[in-house]
Amino acid sequence: MTEKTQTTLARESLELERDEMAAALNVHRMTLxxxxxxxxKPPAAAVRATELLQFLHKKNLLREFIETQTTN
Known part of the structure; x- marks a missing residue:
């Protein structure tokens, strides 16, 4: 069994599908x-953006943010 990457662990903790996470980070789903x-390895900007997504998740604002990203 392969160990999960930090990116995978972050996405799963945020309860996001790959397409949602890619849209939130403004990257192609294949990049994710x-x-x-x-x-x-994700660039530092993507790591920082993931930290911001985790902050939004803790504040219960992530779903609203995701909806704005996927509807544009």
Whole structure:
């Protein structure tokens, strides 16, 4: 069994689908998939953006933010 990457753990803790997480980070879903498989390391900006998504999740604002990202 393969160990989960930090990106995967973050996405799962946020309760997001891959498409939602990719949209929130403004990256292609295949880019996110490569990060999750450990093929590429996410850039510092993506790591920071993930931290901001976790903050929104704690404040119960993440779903609202995701909806604005996927409807645009």
């Amino acid at each position: 998939a490569k990060w999750e498989r450990g093929e590429h």
